[in-house]
Amino acid sequence: MDFYKKASDALEKVLTKKTSVKSFAHSKRLLALILETLKYQDVIKQLIDITDLMNKEKKAIKFAKPQGNPIYLLMVLLHDLLFSRRQAIEAGQGPIKDAILRHKTRLRGELTKIRVKAGVSSNLELARKAESGAEMIPRYVRINTNRIKFDDAIKKISDNFKLESYTGSDMPIPSNKYKVIEHIPGLIAVNTSISQQLTSDKMYTNGEIILQDLASCMPPIVLLDELQKGNNKGKRKADNDNHVGTVIDGTAAPGNKTTLLSALLGNEGKVLAFEHVPKRFETLEKMVKTAGCANVTCNLGDFTKCDPASHPDVTHILLDPSCTGSGIVNRLDYLTEQENDDKDAHDERLNSLAAFQEMIIGHAMKFPNVRRIVYSTCSIHDDENEMVVMNTLTQHPEFELASRETCLPGWPTRGHPEPFNNDVKLADSVIRCKPGTDLTNGFFVACFEKRQNIDNQGPSKKRKNKKKNASSKAEN
Numbered sequence: 001m002d003f004y005k006k007a008s009d010a011l012e013k014v015l016t017k018k019t020s021v022k023s024f025a026h027s028k029r030l031l032a033l034i035l036e037t038l039k040y041q042d043v044i045k046q047l048i049d050i051t052d053l054m055n056k057e058k059k060a061i062k063f064a065k066p067q068g069n070p071i072y073l074l075m076v077l078l079h080d081l082l083f084s085r086r087q088a089i090e091a092g093q094g095p096i097k098d099a100i101l102r103h104k105t106r107l108r109g110e111l112t113k114i115r116v117k118a119g120v121s122s123n124l125e126l127a128r129k130a131e132s133g134a135e136m137i138p139r140y141v142r143i144n145t146n147r148i149k150f151d152d153a154i155k156k157i158s159d160n161f162k163l164e165s166y167t168g169s170d171m172p173i174p175s176n177k178y179k180v181i182e183h184i185p186g187l188i189a190v191n192t193s194i195s196q197q198l199t200s201d202k203m204y205t206n207g208e209i210i211l212q213d214l215a216s217c218m219p220p221i222v223l224l225d226e227l228q229k230g231n232n233k234g235k236r237k238a239d240n241d242n243h244v245g246t247v248i249d250g251t252a253a254p255g256n257k258t259t260l261l262s263a264l265l266g267n268e269g270k271v272l273a274f275e276h277v278p279k280r281f282e283t284l285e286k287m288v289k290t291a292g293c294a295n296v297t298c299n300l301g302d303f304t305k306c307d308p309a310s311h312p313d314v315t316h317i318l319l320d321p322s323c324t325g326s327g328i329v330n331r332l333d334y335l336t337e338q339e340n341d342d343k344d345a346h347d348e349r350l351n352s353l354a355a356f357q358e359m360i361i362g363h364a365m366k367f368p369n370v371r372r373i374v375y376s377t378c379s380i381h382d383d384e385n386e387m388v389v390m391n392t393l394t395q396h397p398e399f400e401l402a403s404r405e406t407c408l409p410g411w412p413t414r415g416h417p418e419p420f421n422n423d424v425k426l427a428d429s430v431i432r433c434k435p436g437t438d439l440t441n442g443f444f445v446a447c448f449e450k451r452q453n454i455d456n457q458g459p460s461k462k463r464k465n466k467k468k469n470a471s472s473k474a475e476n
């Protein structure tokens with residue numbers, strides 16, 4: 001019974017979100033029982049209710065002394081009795097096992113009724129199914145051109161992992177193929193089954209490949225769109241109105257986007273990466289080093305405390321600040337979703353994150369020569385996405401949204417029009433990613449551009465000019 005008690009404790013921790021399923025990967029048997037019980041949890045809970053097992057077998061449950069809520073012990077035991085291949089509880093005799101076996105016939109009868117009601121003929125069809133399309137999301141591999149040329153990397157990948165090019169669109173990608181991703185230069189996708197091989201390969205440990213989700217590659221590409229179009233590709237051009245000066249990544253750790261910025265700049269120029277959490281800063285530094293970024297300076301500190309006036313060289317800023325992360329679809333999320341999450345706490349968190357997100361964008365807008373600011377989140381909530389953008393535009397009329405032409409125009413999924421007062425052009429300017437259709441995490445990208453008729457004289461001069469204009473108008 002010890003194994004089942006361990007499993008019930010683990011199941012409780014997973015379902016109450018104290019830990020993730022993956023934290024039990026060290027024990028194959030334990031992991032399998034947790035995953036399988038999670039798949040059938042809705043039916044198992046229903047059976048416990050119908051048979052009133054918790055009340056009827058109080059004594060036996062008490063005798064078993066489960067660590068936490070006894071329902072989890074009943075769940076794992078019922079799983080094995082009804083859904084496992086052997087349909088048996090794999091433990092010696094004992095009061096709790098005997099108690100459940102006393103209800104065996106009734107439990108099986110009720111399970112049959114549930115199948116009939118659901119119109120299915122097998123237990124398998126009662127299992128929870130992933131609806132987000134998460135299981136279809138491939139493993140994305142970014143070729144780090146700071147370390148290796150794209151073509152050389154493809155050759156190495158084909159040889160090391162015995163993969164051939166795949167041009168089809170059926171998902172998942174066959175396990176012996178790789179697919180070049182159309183919208184994101186330098187990105188390929190492979191079947192998730194080779195993830196482990198990838199992370200133990202030298203190409204990964206020496207920074208030639210980086211495992212980065214498709215959506216996560218978008219913000220740097222949008223920010224440095226002018227380089228992608230072939231103008232001064234990979235180079236900074238001084239003394240030119242359109243040159244790329246210093247690029248800031250204001251919220252950088254672990255460094256996926258920082259290292260991509262570095263590579264897009266051809267490992268030249270200057271990227272200033274901020275991270276204010278010391279542990280995460282260490283990760284950032286490590287990633288920047290592994291990725292061979294010679295043009296990145298890491299700054300342990302709060303970006304919002306950095307004085308814009310001392311950075312007249314900054315022309316581009318990337319902000320991928322803390323968010324709810326509601327777009328991140330774990331392949332196992334659907335197994336642990338609960339109906340009774342606390343809505344008030346959720347709303348409060350959403351509001352405070354949105355206020356922070358607007359504040360940090362507002363700070364970036366103070367840099368005197370900034371031309372392009374990309375804001376992104378891995379959230380699916382309008383409150384953190386379109387609404388943050390809309391409020392920012394209202395508060396900072398000197399900025400506008402960059403048009404779709406410079407924000408991955410070929411990407412089909414765009415913003416929600418409602419928060420933009422149904423202005424379809426504004427909604428079209430921003431990017432969304434939807435896990436179910438886009439084969440990537442839920443994500444949002446918007447790019448602010450300084451209006452061209454706004455000078456860079458700074459607020460005091462502008463105010464003076466405004467006053468001058470006002471007084472000359474009055475004189476006329």
Ligand SMILES: C[S@@+](CC[C@H](N)C(=O)[O-])C[C@H]1O[C@@H](n2cnc3c(N)ncnc32)[C@H](O)[C@@H]1O
Nearest residue numbers: 251252253254255256257275276302303320322
């Ligand atoms: C969503 S993560 C960034 C992920 C990163 N862009 C990447 O792709 O690897 C947000 C990060 O910003 C950091 N952060 C939040 N507010 C910050 C601030 N005011 N200054 C510096 N870093 C900040 C957080 O600690 C966190 O590490």
